[in-house]
Amino acid sequence: MLHTTQLYQHVPETRWPIVYSPRYNITFMGLEKLHPFDAGKWGKVINFLKEAIRRKVELEWGTEDDEYLDKVGRNIEKSLQEHLPDVVVYNAGTDILEGDRLGGLSISPAGIVKRDELVFRMVRGRHVPILMVTSGGYQKRTARIIADSILNLFGLGLIGPESPSISAQNSDTPLLPAAVP
Numbered sequence: 001m002l003h004t005t006q007l008y009q010h011v012p013e014t015r016w017p018i019v020y021s022p023r024y025n026i027t028f029m030g031l032e033k034l035h036p037f038d039a040g041k042w043g044k045v046i047n048f049l050k051e052a053i054r055r056k057v058e059l060e061w062g063t064e065d066d067e068y069l070d071k072v073g074r075n076i077e078k079s080l081q082e083h084l085p086d087v088v089v090y091n092a093g094t095d096i097l098e099g100d101r102l103g104g105l106s107i108s109p110a111g112i113v114k115r116d117e118l119v120f121r122m123v124r125g126r127h128v129p130i131l132m133v134t135s136g137g138y139q140k141r142t143a144r145i146i147a148d149s150i151l152n153l154f155g156l157g158l159i160g161p162e163s164p165s166i167s168a169q170n171s172d173t174p175l176l177p178a179a180v181p
Helices: 039-052 065-082 109-124 142-155
Strands: 088-093 130-135
Touching: 065 109, 088 109, 109 130, 109 142
Parallel strands: 088 130
Antiparallel strands: none
16 A cells, blocks of 8 residues: 655646656655656755754855765764664665766765765764665766775675674774775
């Protein structure tokens, strides 16, 4: 039986996006799956998100690695100090990549890998489980960057079977000896 969404209420069929299908009306843990290309419901989504955001961090168009990573690190640290969650769902979007006209930032591939590492170090350092989902990124090279990031996290022991608990330390400091199996 299909779930009846409240997000499409009062939206005429002529305003549904091309990607819409009634089969998409699903819920997970009481949350509706969102369809980001639907301008007809976008106002409802934005209002919901604005109310849910507790730490607003704004970035200028063209922001580069150093400023971005500094803001990510400082704000994750503050957020985890304010509230230690039971689990973190980390949306590791790559539309921040330099050259992505929709994202508007200028983060290098190495900056994206470093961001993911920073997030994992800080969250795992507090013994909090983390689920990483990928999103955004509208360039062909995005897949390689995501793969590089996952390989980096695995190589550092931040993901994988029996990943050790770690402390949130400088990401340039190796966590494991060089001869890790």
